[in-house]
Amino acid sequence: MKQLGRIAALAGFAVAVYLVWREHPATTWRLMRDAGFGLVLAAIVHILPMWANAWDWRTLIRPAERPSLLTMLKVVWIRESVNGLLPVARVGGEIVSFRLLGRAGVRPATALGSLVVDVQLTLISQLLYAFLACAYVLHYSTSSAARPIETLLWSIGAAVPILVIFSLVQHARPFERLARVLNQATSGKLLALVGKSVRIDQAVKLIWRRRGVVLRYLFIWQTIQCAGFALEIWIALRVLGAEPTFAQACVIEALIQVVSSIAFLVPANLGVQEGGFVLIGSLFGFDAPTCLALAGARRIRDLLFYVPGLVAWQLAEYVKPRESQSGAAAASWNGAERSAGK
DSSP states (O other), X not given: XXXXXXXXXHHHHHHHHHHHHHTOHHHHHHHHHHHTHHHHHHHHTTXXXXXXXXXXXXXXXXXXXXXXXHHXXXXXXXXXXXXXXXXXXXXXXXXXXXXXXXXXXXXXXXXXXXXXXXXXXXXXXXXXXXXXXHHHHHHHSOHHHHHHHHHHHHHHHHHHHHHHHHHHHGGGOHHHHHHHHHHHHTTTTTHHHHHHHHHHHHHHHHHHHOHHHHHHIIIIIHHHHHHXXXXXXXXXXXXXXXXXXXXXXXXXXXXXXHHHHHTTTSGGGTTHHXXXXXXXXXXXXXXXXXXXXXXXXXXXXXXXXXXXXXXXXXXXXXXXXXXXXXXXXXXXXXXXXXXXXX
């Protein structure tokens, strides 16, 4: 997987360099230079979607174990940083955040359950907003410009049954069933794992039964999160000299999220992000240098947030788990570590 990630990163970097070189790098650089601090301001706005993600994810955790909003914001920050810059196929951040939640005093089953549902609901919301974005483009664009969107719409439609099956499987005790199979294959040596897996399945089910929390997550907090991402794009395009509407910024963000999710194997979306912005931006009449400068604005955001986030992750690994949490939670994590050691 590491070798595949490196190959994807090199290929993506080559694509990004080619796109910039083809559209005259001096033009793209001039646009970014003239925008100046405006691009930094657009990057700072990223705090808004991070805060919304921290809040909605926090609501999925039981009140008795729920970390503070500041702690959840740190977990979201580090998770995005790991997934955004490292060749971990968008799963390394989830593993790191699972460990960080444990250090904050959240029980393993609760932490993993909230993480599973958070990923599920995020994917569902991405598909919903992508459908709306495609409908917007198909309504306002010419027939020739809409052809790539029609292809993307069919791709999204093909992913819906997979996502529905994935969500339904969670109600069939998947963790417990897998643990029992592994336990039988190891002649009963993983019996403790079966009990832990049962608790994870129960945690996932309990979250899905809290319909008010799930609906608020999908239609309120995810909307705020998407609006925050779109605000980044809107500000960046404005300071780059374009005149987008906020609706166009929302559509660009929704579609670039889908493209990034499809190309999850490419570290930092190298090349994918640049090509995606050029293709999607052209649907609204934005020229290639402006779209490439917009992709550059996203790279500025990565430098401002994700590089420090990786440093914060390394520092967090040396911080002892919070002492004020209940002894049961600490014992649960210690027991999990001892089982893994065996």
